[in-house]
Amino acid sequence: MERSMFTNEVILSWLQYFSQYVDINLAxxxxLDITGKNKNLIPAIMCNRAVLVFTDAGHPEIFYDMWNAELGDCVIWYNEGSDPCGEIKHDKVSDMINRGINYSAAMLILNPNAATNYQIGIxxxxxxxxxxxxxxxxxxxxIMNKLNLGDQDNICVISGESIAVEAAIIAAEGSVIxxxxxxxDYNTMKCNVEKFGLNNVTIVESLEDGALDDLSVPDIxxxxASPRIGSEIKSLLAVNPAMRFVVYSLDFEILASLPALFRENGLERTEAIHIGVSRVNSKNMMERFPAPWVVSGRSIIG
Known part of the structure; x- marks a missing residue:
């Protein structure tokens, strides 16, 4: 289990310190403790009006990243030091973009514009x-409904950039490959990771040559779907024989091949749905979108 320098006793002392100066509802x-890896600070701030952040040294661009994510109006409450005592200060993020964090500390971030009603579908x-x-x-x-992710799940997303972004936000304590x-597309995915402040996403160029060996084992x-799907399923099952799959396909031939491919790899289809979306735009014109099939499957084992 990953240990943090911020024990329960330390956290309680910081809570008491900030509550003396700032009118906040502790409930x-x-x-969020970002001293460990893979912690998404920016999405947490976007979705919460008050975030108490525990951090260590080595975040030289933390406030610039927040400002770049359009969080410049957030107010940071902090002190100069590593202990919950002394004078407290507060500034807008926009006034702190040239500052970094050079020691372990806690800071309270207030975001009056937080999207507290965040739902999937960015x-x-x-x-x-x-x-x-x-x-x-x-x-x-x-698709996100069918993935049914928990906050600690690990997921592998192949050629699904927007799915990877939403999965990383939902699985905040997990990881995304x-x-x-x-x-x-690799470069676009990298831009999305930076844009949304996602620290739990690892981008790889293939499943070959042990690309997943040092990464968290995916649950799903x-x-x-592409002509590579057969080898992709085999590679992923070699990593986790109990993996769940959700396959997106616009290709009829690949779709038709999935039942045999699932049987060949010891998978059973649990669901297949067809998604059709049409929308009337602001000019009263009908917009039609691609109508994919989404097929879910899981291992017969267990």
Whole structure:
């Protein structure tokens, strides 16, 4: 189990310190320890009005990253030192972008514009522009529902950039492996990771040559189907024989091959759904989006 320098006793002392100066409801306070790896600070701030952050040294661009994520109006309450005592200060993020953190400390971040009603289905306009053609948000909502992720799940996402982003936000205590074969898509995925402040995403170029050996073992895989899907399923089952799969396909021939492919690899299909989305835009014109099949499967073992 990963240990932190911020024990329960230390956390309670910081809570008491900040509560003396700031009018906050402790019952609604989000606490986040980013001294360990893979902790997503920016999404937590976006979705909570008050976040108590425990951090160590070595975050020279933490406030610049927050400002770059359009969180410049957030107010940071902090002190100069590693202990919960002494004078307390507060400044907007926009006034702190040239500062870093050089010692272990705690800071209280207040975000009056937090999207506390966050739901899956991020607007496509928020993703990084690049080579990727993102699935429409309505279809993504259905896909995320079928993935049914928990906050500690580990997921492998193959060629599904927007799915990787939403999965990383939901599985905040887990991890995401984003497989991007195309260099342009790799770069777009990297931009999305930076844009959303995702520290629990690892981008790899393939499943070959032991690419997953030193990474967290995925519990579930999301695959945008391609002619490689057979080898992808085999590679993932070699890592975790009990892995669940959700496959997205617009290709009829690949879709038709899935039942045999599942049987060949000891998987059973649990569900297959067809998603059709049409939308009337602001000019009263009908917009039709690609209508994929989403097929779920799991290992027969156990």
């Amino acid at each position: 609604k306070l989000k606490m 607007e496509n306009s928020r993703f990084a522009k690049g080579s990727v053609h993102y699935v429409c948000r309505e279809a993504r909502v259905v 984003a497989v991007e074969y195309d260099r342009r 895989a999301f695959i945008v």
